Amino acid sequence: EPEVTQTPSHQVTQMGQEVILRCVPISNHLYFYWYRQILGQKVEFLVSFYNNEISEKSEIFDDQFSVERPDGSNFTLKIRSTKLEDSAMYFCASRPGTSGGTDTQYFGPGTRLTVL
Amino acid sequence: AQSVTQLDSQVPVFEEAPVELRCNYSSSVSVYLFWYVQYPNQGLQLLLKYLSGSTLVESINGFEAEFNKSQTSFHLRKPSVHISDTAEYFCAVSDIGGYQKVTFGIGTKLQVIP
Incomplete structure (x- = not known):
């Protein structure tokens, strides 16, 4: 069964450094998402991406964050200058975008980001 | 804005006993409803979903959830749990239509x- 993959599984970085989290959505899916889960807190929506542009973003997704689909398979989340509070598990998800909107999101295993 | 409330942060239950995990939601528009499961050190897996039709939905591993519009609830139940059911369970909602971002409970x- 196709699945969403994410790399790396764990990323450790120094405060102020740039990080890029990578995701490979399921082939032929049209909608892509990033979520994050700070330890002990709920999973929060960051951004959705469709037709090569951001379709919706939360207030968390400020200028320090950006997303890109550089080729036909990868979907990346970049944090320009990491802060301690960016430490979290980051989940990528994709959705087919067919079935009249009744399809659902498939989540990747997550990347745990630790900012020191 | 939507919100999801899961009142119980932890539920201990003996093997083969029944369990109910409670979920209430708030939304000004119609929503889709989901339960996701996260096993230790793994990602989020869709357990079951309510989109429309029958208010009782079932998963392949014996869980069921019932959508109650008047009580804005979507409680998850299993009549007899197994050790392998040990995991974290997330209730979630999304808009119908649009980009369908998912809002999770805790x-x-x-x-x-x-």
Whole structure:
């Protein structure tokens, strides 16, 4: 069964450094998402991406964050200058975008980001 | 804006006993409803979903959830739990149509005791 993959599984970085989290959505899916889960807190929506542009973003997704689909398979989340509070598990998800909107999101295993 | 409330942060239950994980939601528009499960050190897996039609939905591993519009609830139940059900369970909602971002509850840790 196709699945969403994410790399790396764990990323450790120094405060102020740039990080890029990578995701490979399921082939032929049209909608892509990033979520994050700070330890002990709920999973929060960051951004959705469709037709090569951001379709919706939360207030968390400020200028320090950006997303890109550089080729036909990868979907990346970049944090320009990491802060301690960016430490979290980051989940990528994709959705087919067919079935009249009744399809659902498939989540990747997550990347745990630790900012020191 | 939507919100999801899971009142129980942890639920211990003996093996083969029944369990109910509670979920209430708030939304000004119609929503889709989901339960996701996260096993230790793994990602989020869709357990079951309510989109329309019958208000009782079932998963392949014996869980069921019932959508109650008047009570804005979507409680998850299983008549007899197994050790392998130990995991964290997230209730979630999304808009119908649009880009369908998912709003999650804080999660309930189900601990099955042998």
